Amino acid sequence: MLPSLLAASIYIAMPAQHPPAAETLTPEAVLAELKAGNLRFVEGRRTRSLRSAEDPRVRELLAGGQHPLAVVVTCSDSRLADNLIFDQELGRLFTIREAGNSPDTQGIASAEYAVEHLGCPLVVVMGHTSCGAIKAVAEANGVPLPGNLWTFQASMAGLLESTPRGSEDVKTHQKRLAAVNAQRQARAMVARSEILREKVAEGGVKVVAAMYDLASGTVTWLPDAPEAKAAKGHKSH
Secondary structure (H helix, E strand, O other): OOHHHHHHHHHHHOOOOOOOOHHHOOHHHHHHHHHHHHHHHHOOOOOHHHOHHHHHHHHHHHOOOOOOOEEEEEOOOOOOOHHHHOOOOOOOEEEEEOHHHOOOHHHHHHHHHHHHOOOOOEEEEEEEOOOHHHHHHHHHOOOOOOHHHHHHHHHOOOHHHHOOOOOOOHHHHHHHHHHHHHHHHHHHHHHHOHHHHHHHHHOOOEEEEEEEOOOOOOEEEEOOOHHHHHHHOOOOO
């Protein structure tokens, strides 16, 4: 089954509140759906992720292929269940999870696969409050972390220098570090991926950064950093 037809079939099987039609799966339409789903989650009125009676039918449809709406790059933290946060059922989100939402080469390759072969028009890099990886990097303050934890510092190189604490308290500063890291990682994904750069430059894909608040459940969508805007205008040859 063609990806667009599969998506349409899932929409028919799982009617929701004004879901986007398969032919209108633009980055903007998908972002609007994620925003609407997060609002349902925050207000305690999830719909798409509660229809357990539809599970057998959805599994049957998805066994023939997948056509997710969005790539979500987020932290491994057990409190970040993105299908619940965005109120989406199976087959809707292509999730890449690494502590500190800082994808390595394989994580970026996974996003490339979702964009190139599955047709995902949106990539979301989502940090969160009280992130343990951010806390570890901040508290180490340049001193190498033990074991393989040093890779957190390598993937966030320059974060502390670009985001000084100033007069902020520790909790506020670490929250801001998490937000800046999400923006930096979104920018880095585009910079490190020719496939993403080309898709973004053509307008068929957007790469956006977001922050999830553990207490409220709210996802805040972050603006592009200046470098991210510049990357969008770059097309590799």
